[in-house]
């Protein structure tokens with residue numbers, strides 16, 4: 001199964017670039033930019049990666065992201081992730097970034113977006129990995145700050161495919177950003193939102209009804225509301241689920257109790273993703289493998305997650321077809337009878 005997953009052509013749809021900041025790169029950038037980290041070694045930093053909930057993780061994630069300061073830093077971060085994609089047979093990825101973490105502490109929006117987009121373009125030219133860029137608003141900041149950020153994103157309309165919503169979910173419902181998302185949609189951006197990670201199923205309804213999103217990020221709490229599950233199945237509204245993240249942040253106490261396979265069997269368009277792999281101990285292949293092993297899935301069942309991710313991507317129908325052909329070619333070889 002490990003070899004099958006490793007070679008399987010895959011698409012990732014829920015990945016925070018700042019969440020790919022490996023401890024080694026964090027220390028390198030801290031030294032490059034004269035940032036003093038509150039950890040004396042890589043080991044002591046890694047030892048702090050014990051998160052009892054989302055907020056405990058976010059506190060460390062935001063602190064780590066402060067070592068990213070120059071255009072080259074954002075380039076290096078993004079390109080390192082794309083090289084990892086190449087190793088993992090990820091053929092297309094739609095990545096999040098959180099510009100407000102950086103603009104709040106004085107790094108210009110252009111520095112952040114410039115470095116990320118330059119790396120994504122090089123990743124396509126040199127590594128053959130296609131991508132989409134999704135700019136997230138921090139939901140614990142104000143509507144006005146989100147509008148200000150959206151105005152800056154409009155200047156990069158050709159480079160940013162969608163806007164999203166992340167950070168502390170509880171107490172920051174989707175409705176707070178209804179007007180910002182309407183502006184984003186009217187400008188032509190696709191929309192996604194984290195909902196139903198720690199927050200209740202009502203947050204997922206909020207993302208659907210107030211934000212009119214094209215995908216829900218996480219969304220696992222939908223199981224608390226059978227009508228919501230019916231809605232997701234009927235409309236084939238995708239969920240970008242992050243199994244290892246959910247276990248690390250205690251959304252589920254054990255991978256064996258995760259609801260992703262239940263949702264798949266009910267007909268929800270679920271996908272597997274890594275969220276913040278440098279912090280949660282696993283990139284995409286490890287997330288696939290954890291689910292496959294916990295639920296004793298067949299190779300055909302595992303391949304459904306890859307097929308779903310192609311369907312749920314923001315690629316054109318023509319490009320989706322090309323990726324689907326690549327997937328089918330791989331499966332043909334895997335399942336060809338040996339004569």
Ligand SMILES: Nc1ncnc2[nH]cnc12
Pocket residue numbers: 016019054061166167168194197245275276
């Ligand atoms: N899992 C997550 N939930 C909400 N915001 C995030 N930002 C980075 N990772 C996140």
Ligand SMILES: [Zn+2]
Pocket residue numbers: 014016166194217275
């Ligand atoms: Zn996330």
